[in-house]
Amino acid sequence: MLRVFTYLLIAISMIAISIFIGWWQVDGPGTKAPASTIPVSLTQMEFSLKDHENNQVSARSLLGKPAMVFFGFTYCPDICPTTLENISRWLDELGPDAEKFNAILVSVDPERDTPKVLAEYISYFHPMIRGWTGSLTELDKMMAGFAAKYERVPLGKDDYTINHSAGVYLFAEDGSFVSIIDSHEDAKMALTKIHRAIKSP
Amino acid sequence: MINKLLILIAVTVTFVNIPAYAQTRDVTITRQWARASIGTMRPTAAYLTITNNGKDAVILDRIKTKIAAMAHIHNSTTNAKGISSMAPAGEIRIEPNQSVTLQPSGLHIMLMDLQRPLIKGDSFELTLIFENGQHITTDVPVLAISARGPKE
Structure with missing residues (x-):
């Protein structure tokens, strides 16, 4: 027994x-964690770009406030305005907390998106959103740090489109990576992640 | 008496014509809208819902509009690695009693080589041509660049 x-x-x-x-x-x-898909801390990134007002910016410019960063380009007729509209809505929802954020659209199409073009483009969305772009070399360095990708795809004779990582990357004010808001997540999920970025580290 | 007759004729014409405009036979177009453009250099997108109330499946062949030299149906997709891309959508087939919705982050009509800027508040005509030869022309309102869709 x-x-x-x-x-x-x-x-x-x-x-x-x-x-x-x-x-x-x-x-x-x-x-x-699959190492290659997670961004490193902003403090470990080295890149130098221009913002839509022609100011020199780098990963360090994002420290001190939590950040949401999104890659796109102004010739993108569907995904990019939709994501920018989402970000604008989230910033509206945050109310005064929105000012605690760095919200950045990084154009992966510097050939067509000059700072001047970016300035006009972002003016249609939430005023907290800023536009960055720069040389392909510097963009490549940034994308490597973000574990993000972009690829130019020909579209007819002289035209092209760009496939790119479409998530919204969230970082805490100390530069540590918090989360990615996937392009198909709803506003509630997005705001939960955004609040997490505000509270951490 | 003549006045009454004229009113009757006017009312009849109105009722017969307006629904026929966007609603030829069994296929209807609803919730159509386009995103305002930045000038004419950059492409923009139009969205709508196609509903097939008929007995046979219909296949969308092409889109024609005076506002754009090229109007193609594209599909935005995002893969498992979070990379989004855009490609021609291929065949759009609508089965009987089914709808196909073109909406942000998915199927859309990409309007390229714009002939004039699409300005918020304006509207333009767009014609859907189906493989069975059916043409449906609809008036598409232009909403803000930051719009998500027509109001519910």
């Missing part, structure tokens, strides 16, 4: 241990 009980206890313990190991690896602290 005692032996049956011992075996049963061992069996239950083994099941419990396997469940725990599974949890640890999949949902628990042991989860392996």
Whole structure:
């Protein structure tokens, strides 16, 4: 009788241990983040761009306030205005908290998006949103830090479009990466993440 | 008496013509709108819902509008890595009693080579041509660049 009980206890313990190991690896602290898809801290990024008012800007310009950063271009007729409209709405929802944010559209199309063009484009959206762009070399450095990608795709004879990472990247005021708002997440989810960026670190 | 007859004729013409405008046969177009453009250099997008109340499936062949030299149906998609891209949508087939909705971040009519800027508050005519030869012309209001869609 005692032996049956011992075996049963061992069996239950083994099941419990396997469940725990599974949890640890999949949902628990042991989860392996796919290294290449997570941005590094802004403090570790080195790049130099121009904003829409021709000021020199860098990753350091984003420190001191939480930041939301989005990649796009002004020849993008669908995804980019939609995302900028989303960001504008979130900033409206934040009310006075919106001023605590750096909200940046980074154009991955410097050939067509000069600071002047960006200035006009962002004027249609929330006034807190600023536009940045620069040389392809500097943009590449920024994209590498963000683990983000863009690719120029020909569209007819002289035209092209750009495939690009479409999420909104959130950073805390100390530059640490907080989260990405996916392009299909609803406003409630987005605001939860935004509040997380305000509260951290 | 003549006055009454004229009113009757006017009312009849109004009722017969207006629905026929955007509602030829069994296919209807609703919730149409376009995003204002920045000048004429940059493309912009138009959106609408196509509903097929008929007995046969219909296939959208092409779009014509005087406002743009090119009007193509494109689809925006975002892959598992969060990278969005835009490509020609391929065949748009609407089964009987089904709708297809063109909306932001998905299917849209990309308006390229604009002939004049699309200004908020204006509207323009757009014709959908189906493979069965059916043409439907609809008046598309231009909303703000930052618009999400027509008001509910």
